[in-house]
Amino acid sequence: MKKLINAPENVVREALAGMAAAHPDLLRVHVDPDYIVRADAPVRGKVALVSGGGSGHEPLHGGFVGKGMLDAACPGAIFTSPVPDQMLAAARAVHGDAGILFIVKNYTGDVMNFELAAELAAAEGLPVASVVTNDDVAVRDSLYTAGRRGVGVTVLVEKIAGAAAEAGADLATCQRIAAKVNAQGRSMGMALTSCTVPHVGRPTFDLPDDQMEIGIGIHGEAGRTRQQFASAAAIAELLARPILEDLPFRRGDQVLAFVNGMGGTPLIELYVMYHELSKLLAGEGITISRSLVGNYITSLEMAGCSFTLLKLDDELTRLWDAPVLTPALRRGM
Amino acid sequence: MQIESDCVLKFLEVVAARIKEQRDYLTELDAAIGDADHGVNLDRGFSAVMSKLPTLTGRDIGSILRTVGTTLVSTVGGASGPLYGTAFIRAGAATADRFQLSSYELAHALEAALQGVEARGKATRGEKTMVDAIAPFVETMKEGIEADEDPLIALRKAVAACEEGMRATIPMRATRGRASYLGERSIGHQDSGATSACLMARALLDVVEGRDAG
Numbered sequence: 001m002k003k004l005i006n007a008p009e010n011v012v013r014e015a016l017a018g019m020a021a022a023h024p025d026l027l028r029v030h031v032d033p034d035y036i037v038r039a040d041a042p043v044r045g046k047v048a049l050v051s052g053g054g055s056g057h058e059p060l061h062g063g064f065v066g067k068g069m070l071d072a073a074c075p076g077a078i079f080t081s082p083v084p085d086q087m088l089a090a091a092r093a094v095h096g097d098a099g100i101l102f103i104v105k106n107y108t109g110d111v112m113n114f115e116l117a118a119e120l121a122a123a124e125g126l127p128v129a130s131v132v133t134n135d136d137v138a139v140r141d142s143l144y145t146a147g148r149r150g151v152g153v154t155v156l157v158e159k160i161a162g163a164a165a166e167a168g169a170d171l172a173t174c175q176r177i178a179a180k181v182n183a184q185g186r187s188m189g190m191a192l193t194s195c196t197v198p199h200v201g202r203p204t205f206d207l208p209d210d211q212m213e214i215g216i217g218i219h220g221e222a223g224r225t226r227q228q229f230a231s232a233a234a235i236a237e238l239l240a241r242p243i244l245e246d247l248p249f250r251r252g253d254q255v256l257a258f259v260n261g262m263g264g265t266p267l268i269e270l271y272v273m274y275h276e277l278s279k280l281l282a283g284e285g286i287t288i289s290r291s292l293v294g295n296y297i298t299s300l301e302m303a304g305c306s307f308t309l310l311k312l313d314d315e316l317t318r319l320w321d322a323p324v325l326t327p328a329l330r331r332g333m
Numbered sequence: 334m335q336i337e338s339d340c341v342l343k344f345l346e347v348v349a350a351r352i353k354e355q356r357d358y359l360t361e362l363d364a365a366i367g368d369a370d371h372g373v374n375l376d377r378g379f380s381a382v383m384s385k386l387p388t389l390t391g392r393d394i395g396s397i398l399r400t401v402g403t404t405l406v407s408t409v410g411g412a413s414g415p416l417y418g419t420a421f422i423r424a425g426a427a428t429a430d431r432f433q434l435s436s437y438e439l440a441h442a443l444e445a446a447l448q449g450v451e452a453r454g455k456a457t458r459g460e461k462t463m464v465d466a467i468a469p470f471v472e473t474m475k476e477g478i479e480a481d482e483d484p485l486i487a488l489r490k491a492v493a494a495c496e497e498g499m500r501a502t503i504p505m506r507a508t509r510g511r512a513s514y515l516g517e518r519s520i521g522h523q524d525s526g527a528t529s530a531c532l533m534a535r536a537l538l539d540v541v542e543g544r545d546a547g
Contacts, residue, residue, distance in 0.1 A: 079368050080410040108510045112415035112453060145513035200369045219368045221514045
């Protein structure tokens with residue numbers, strides 16, 4: 001294992017210290033319990049957005065702390081849910097007397113730990129609402145699994161609900177908008193290589209050089225199929241078709257198209273994939289009216305990408321266009 | 334059979350030591366069908382429990398177990414933190430202010446722990462989770478005690494049922510937790526949560542029998 005680390009057990013804390021040193025204008029880092037809050041927290045009268053999850057998906061979630069997006073992020077150990085103490089302390093730190101919205105990706109551990117945190121917060125009189133993202137169409141048998149995983153749409157939920165909160169929407173409205181983004185968004189990802197968790201030291205799964213995993217999760221969870229490696233055009237078909245059929249997206253729809261890198265794929269390849277996606281959608285009569293290309297929800301150094309499509313309406317488009325100022329996403333500020 | 338506070342503390346020491354020993358094994362089991370962190374996470378949690386042990390000497394069993402539960406919730410993360418945390422917190426509530434437990438009270442506390450795990454995880458038997466080991470353990474113990482069996486024999490049978498339940502997870506298809514995403518491919522692997530649950534059950538028996546050398 002070759003990684004730019006000192007010791008596996010210190011990776012998360014040292015990265016947090018690095019974020020604090022790099023972005024003192026945008027955020028503050030609290031250690032033990034670990035959480036990141038925006039520099040001006042708490043913002044009086046504004047709904048506070050708190051998210052979190054295992055580390056290893058950077059910039060998600062800490063990179064999205066700042067004006068117009070998250071008020072706090074709670075990083076767990078790598079690929080391990082944070083603990084309720086973190087969410088509770090973060091909620092107290094950012095509560096601006098307008099309530100708190102938890103944004104939770106649908107994984108067994110995350111859901112349980114956020115549930116516990118919400119129970120503890122409620123016991124303290126903090127008004128908390130929660131939204132669970134579950135946009136991964138690769139998981140087919142939702143009845144026989146822990147349900148669809150929360151992946152790319154989480155980034156869009158944090159941006160769009162963050163804009164609503166910044167504009168003064170109340171807790172119920174922020175929750176409604178976050179749920180709408182989740183309901184109108186679908187994703188699917190693929191991997192060319194595995195990733196290596198620092199404290200494990202070996203690749204999470206074996207993937208031969210001539211194979212790829214279609215429908216991969218962001219922790220290396222197996223996907224729908226393992227198959228012969230293919231061209232960008234063929235891979236774009238494999239990712240986009242299940243997404244289009246699932247919502248379904250229809251001719252005439254306006255969408256936000258999000259091509260996300262898994263951490264180990266260069267931007268030039270992500271743009272090749274975006275080109276394929278845009279041709280495919282044009283062929284279906286679907287208009288891309290907004291786009292996002294880059295590494296936003298990653299899986300350590302895994303090579304691969306995911307597609308997320310979000311069906312837009314006026315409300316979501318306006319909130320997507322609102323200014324945002326975070327380490328990883330910055331526009332209009 | 335009487336379980337006293339000191340016995341509970343000894344049990345925690347043995348569990349912590351064995352989890353440290355078995356850390357890599359538990360993590361390997363988890364790597365096959367989960368996310369390769371079960372041993373590491375539990376070791377972190379029980380190491381934190383060990384650092385609190387000196388403050389728990391002389392306390393009632395309920396307080397000891399509640400502290401263990403809240404410590405696990407605060408340090409383990411993942412799904413096993415809330416699950417084992419809830420189990421210990423519920424067992425603690427069932428043994429509040431008690432400095433010793435009869436075998437009947439022990440069975441009752443174990444049942445409360447099982448109910449906590451089931452409520453938090455929403456899993457039932459046959460879904461390839463820790464419930465597949467904990468449920469037969471608790472039920473066998475309870476049946477034995479209610480049938481006026483010798484408590485030690487009941488506990489031995491319960492641990493055997495627990496280990497059988499653990500092995501029975503191998504051919505199961507997971508329908509809860511991260512392993513469920515593998516569908517058919519989860520078949521053929523032993524569940525890591527059932528394995529750590531068995532480790533705890535075995536530790537309890539060994540401490541009760543006086544075979545507690547790590």
